[in-house]
Amino acid sequence: MRTVKVEIDHAPYDILIGKGALGRIAQIKALLPQPRVAIVTNATVAPLYLSALQSQLEEGGVNVLPIILPDGEQYKTWETLNLIFDALLTARCERKTTLIALGGGVIGDMTGFAAAVYQRGVPFIQIPTTLLAQVDSSVGGKTAINHPLGKNMVGAFYQPKLVLADLAALDTLPKREFSAGMAEVIKYGLIDDLEFFEWLEANIDGLMARDEAALAYAIERSCQNKARIVAADEKETGQRALLNLGHTFGHAIEAGMGYGVWLHGEAVAAGMVMAAHAARIQGALSDSELARIVGLLQKAGLPVVAPDLGADRYLELMAQDKKVDAGRIKFVLIEKLGQSYIGELSDEVVRDALAAGCRAH
Amino acid sequence: MRTVKVEIDHAPYDILIGKGALGRIAQIKALLPQPRVAIVTNATVAPLYLSALQSQLEEGGVNVLPIILPDGEQYKTWETLNLIFDALLTARCERKTTLIALGGGVIGDMTGFAAAVYQRGVPFIQIPTTLLAQVDSSVGGKTAINHPLGKNMVGAFYQPKLVLADLAALDTLPKREFSAGMAEVIKYGLIDDLEFFEWLEANIDGLMARDEAALAYAIERSCQNKARIVAADEKETGQRALLNLGHTFGHAIEAGMGYGVWLHGEAVAAGMVMAAHAARIQGALSDSELARIVGLLQKAGLPVVAPDLGADRYLELMAQDKKVDAGRIKFVLIEKLGQSYIGELSDEVVRDALAAGCRAH
Numbered sequence A, B: 001m002r003t004v005k006v007e008i009d010h011a012p013y014d015i016l017i018g019k020g021a022l023g024r025i026a027q028i029k030a031l032l033p034q035p036r037v038a039i040v041t042n043a044t045v046a047p048l049y050l051s052a053l054q055s056q057l058e059e060g061g062v063n064v065l066p067i068i069l070p071d072g073e074q075y076k077t078w079e080t081l082n083l084i085f086d087a088l089l090t091a092r093c094e095r096k097t098t099l100i101a102l103g104g105g106v107i108g109d110m111t112g113f114a115a116a117v118y119q120r121g122v123p124f125i126q127i128p129t130t131l132l133a134q135v136d137s138s139v140g141g142k143t144a145i146n147h148p149l150g151k152n153m154v155g156a157f158y159q160p161k162l163v164l165a166d167l168a169a170l171d172t173l174p175k176r177e178f179s180a181g182m183a184e185v186i187k188y189g190l191i192d193d194l195e196f197f198e199w200l201e202a203n204i205d206g207l208m209a210r211d212e213a214a215l216a217y218a219i220e221r222s223c224q225n226k227a228r229i230v231a232a233d234e235k236e237t238g239q240r241a242l243l244n245l246g247h248t249f250g251h252a253i254e255a256g257m258g259y260g261v262w263l264h265g266e267a268v269a270a271g272m273v274m275a276a277h278a279a280r281i282q283g284a285l286s287d288s289e290l291a292r293i294v295g296l297l298q299k300a301g302l303p304v305v306a307p308d309l310g311a312d313r314y315l316e317l318m319a320q321d322k323k324v325d326a327g328r329i330k331f332v333l334i335e336k337l338g339q340s341y342i343g344e345l346s347d348e349v350v351r352d353a354l355a356a357g358c359r360a361h
């Protein structure tokens, strides 16, 4: 079992990574202020992993309230959140009841937000079951729900007490979801870890075959990268925004196509290609470096050509993104392969990058 | 103008108290990260105080988005909160837009919660316009909305950047609301400030006549008391619970009568009388001390006899309260006049106190 420590000043915690992490009941129990938990999961994940977790906890003397939500990003709403509150209040759960998120990023984000605001905050444990959740959404304490006028517009920074990333849970993950998670893995290489980017190039086949050792390493290194960035800037006042590499373009793709048509990771992949085009236009990347980025994403089963929504529509969608400061769009830009920074782009470069990103390679 | 400093470690801030505090535009402007605010208020307060505040801010070059909500505790819900998010998102308010709460505790609690979770947190300023909000709800950072299964069940600890308590705003406050605020003022005397309790006994007539000097002193001293308790225990893990003196009984009255029938402060007044009865039964208060408490509350225009819901119903309602730990109800108990502590009560004493509290004096 590998351990990554997240050094958030006021609330440090561990991420345990490995096959069977989900069964680390002793670690969970040690953190409970009261032998009572609510496990929040969804209709897809529950039949796969709920009963094992629930019965082990119950054998350990922990009272378990299972809360099973409908599956899908379209349910990441206040209405679904209220189902959690309804269940907690009906069962008279108190401030010391711990919420456990068992599922992908949607369950993790919603459960984390519920934990942040139920009775003004109850303890929270993440058991991420998608690759994306294991390498990204379960780390760093961002929680949220969507609003009809924007994704993740309502939420909180709220840290879990523990994250258990079980490699075994990935066995049942559909290929397309696995690839979506790989987009965030590759992102860490591009943000500021060239060595990892090159390791990924060398090990992409093993990873896609879900080789256990390769996966464990990639997840650990991803979590280390995210934990380091987050610990330095919990509330995203500066460097944390680097984690949004490819996301300004990506969010525009997701919104423009209608949420759910492109998976988040898929949109981020095409978005990173657009960022790479911008860098190539500015001379920060060579043609061959651009090709390496595109190639790695393709081997990870990800789309590298963005849908052609038209530059005006892209600009409009991007202006609605959260990463806007006094009306100016902030981009995460590639400085060179394996290094990125936060800055602005001239309209011209954005338009050129958009055009290039929407053309087949 | 009097200033009370709230020394919350990570986010200290000032409470300005005095006639005309609402016009301290310079103080507001100095705190804005961006010359843009949303003023959240309600249909009752808006015609009284919105336009003065808005036009002064606008003259100072600040862009103002007014958000006018329906008035009433019954609107302290997720649906109303969503009206705030709708307005903020429609106007494309960003992370640096400051939310200003202009109103009583309902507006303050909702706006504070909206500020806590809109885009995971935006700056927040309180301009409390009821006595209760000036001495209690605007101080200490508790924010919340109600859930059909319980009051204030969903919320956050979120501190404002500044509180402006304008005595002039109290001129228009209905007498019943003014009295409700007085319940919380008197509460501070009973928690741990005998000197203040005795000052209140001596000055109650002036206060009820809304004498400016008396009011300014009472509000300042109340804020000091609350600020001290809150600074020592922001997240209510211990001593902060003292602020709930009379509230376990009070919440049961509010819920039992149906929310809105008894004002919160009225219920707290009758609840404090019940707590005083419990203390008298246990020998912690003499008959004459009990009579002093009852007398002061009466002079403040508050009810001192609780509605007779029956002991069983009271116990059931109290068991649903947040201040329950592993099924045991925690009470704030009176140790002696001007001193209280947190503890438990035997069923027998609770029943006797309930019976005494429901009988006319």
Ligand SMILES: NC(=O)c1ccc[n+]([C@@H]2O[C@H](COP(=O)([O-])OP(=O)(O)OC[C@H]3O[C@@H](n4cnc5c(N)ncnc54)[C@H](O)[C@@H]3O)[C@@H](O)[C@H]2O)c1
Pocket: A042, A044, A045, A048, A071, A072, A073, A076, A103, A104, A105, A106, A107, A109, A129, A130, A131, A132, A133, A136, A137, A138, A139, A140, A141, A142, A143, A144, A152, A169, A170, A171, A172, A173, A174, A177, A180, A264
């Ligand atoms: N909080 C953050 O920092 C952060 C970061 C990135 C993304 N996110 C959020 O995460 C969400 C996306 O997360 P996601 O990609 O995990 O999506 P998801 O939670 O929707 O999971 C994808 C699908 O896989 C299913 N699933 C989950 N685990 C499974 C398993 N082990 N086997 C089989 N099926 C399984 C889910 O039920 C779902 O149908 C988005 O809402 C996004 O906003 C948050």
Ligand SMILES: NC(=O)c1ccc[n+]([C@@H]2O[C@H](COP(=O)([O-])OP(=O)(O)OC[C@H]3O[C@@H](n4cnc5c(N)ncnc54)[C@H](O)[C@@H]3O)[C@@H](O)[C@H]2O)c1
Pocket: B042, B044, B045, B048, B071, B072, B073, B076, B103, B104, B105, B106, B107, B109, B129, B130, B131, B132, B133, B136, B137, B138, B139, B140, B141, B142, B143, B152, B169, B170, B171, B172, B173, B174, B177, B180, B264
């Ligand atoms: N956050 C906390 O720590 C805390 C503490 C105590 C109470 N509260 C909450 O505060 C709320 C009660 O606050 P409240 O007593 O101020 O009630 P309120 O906000 O409902 O105000 C009472 C009434 O007075 C009106 N009003 C407000 N200012 C006025 C003015 N200057 N002139 C004329 N009318 C005016 C309001 O519109 C309302 O109709 C409850 O929801 C309670 O849960 C919170």
Ligand SMILES: [Zn+2]
Pocket: A136, A184, A247, A264, A268
């Ligand atoms: Zn992402």
Ligand SMILES: [Zn+2]
Pocket: B136, B184, B247, B264, B268
């Ligand atoms: Zn109160």
